[in-house]
Amino acid sequence: xxxxxxxxxxxxxxxxxxxxxxxxxxxxxxxxxxxxxxxxxxxxxxxxxxxxxxxxxxxxxxxxxxxxxxxxxxxxxxxxxxxxxxxxxxxxxxxxxxxxxxxxxxxxxxxxxxxxxxxxxxxxxxxxxxxxxxxxxx
Numbered sequence: 001x002x003x004x005x006x007x008x009x010x011x012x013x014x015x016x017x018x019x020x021x022x023x024x025x026x027x028x029x030x031x032x033x034x035x036x037x038x039x040x041x042x043x044x045x046x047x048x049x050x051x052x053x054x055x056x057x058x059x060x061x062x063x064x065x066x067x068x069x070x071x072x073x074x075x076x077x078x079x080x081x082x083x084x085x086x087x088x089x090x091x092x093x094x095x096x097x098x099x100x101x102x103x104x105x106x107x108x109x110x111x112x113x114x115x116x117x118x119x120x121x122x123x124x125x126x127x128x129x130x131x132x133x134x135x136x137x138x
Contacts, residue, residue, distance in 0.1 A: 030054065035072075043077035061096025083112045093133075102133025 035048025053067040072085045089106040108126035112119065 040075075040077075043075065045073070045075050047071075047073040062101070063094055063096075065092045065094070066090065079116045081112075081114045083110075083114075085110045100133075102131065105130040 031050070031052040033048060033050045035046055037044060037046045048071075050070040050072070051067070052069075053065070056064045056066060058064075066089070068087065068089045070085055070087050072083070074084075075082045087108040087110070089104075091104045093101040093103070095101055106126075107128035107130075108124065110125075111121065111123045113121035
């Protein structure tokens with residue numbers, strides 16, 4: 001499990017609880033967004049998917065393959081906009097020699113309604129966290 005210790009890690013960089021793993025700023029990002037916009041009788045409907053991936057290399061040689069997927073929809077009419085998003089983050093952690101160490105998945109759903117410039121409804125469902133790994137020993 002990664003925890004942030006300001007005294008042990010570079011500012012804003014994660015480290016393990018002993019402060020021994022330090023993130024290498026080299027990352028291999030990738031991102032793709034696809035969407036469709038349709039004019040309706042009352043406004044616009046937009047929906048799409050945003051997919052991102054990357055890799056974090058740690059100073060001890062271990063690494064994490066990370067990614068996220070967002071599915072979004074937006075309806076806008078005169079004076080009202082309704083936005084919904086379903087989000088998933090994942091991370092697969094490996095030792096320096098490529099042995100799988102663990103997987104984490106985080107799920108979140110959001111809904112936002114704005115009417116005449118005023119937020120009239122907000123809801124969030126998050127903290128759906130799933131963890132599994134090959135070794136749970138400290």
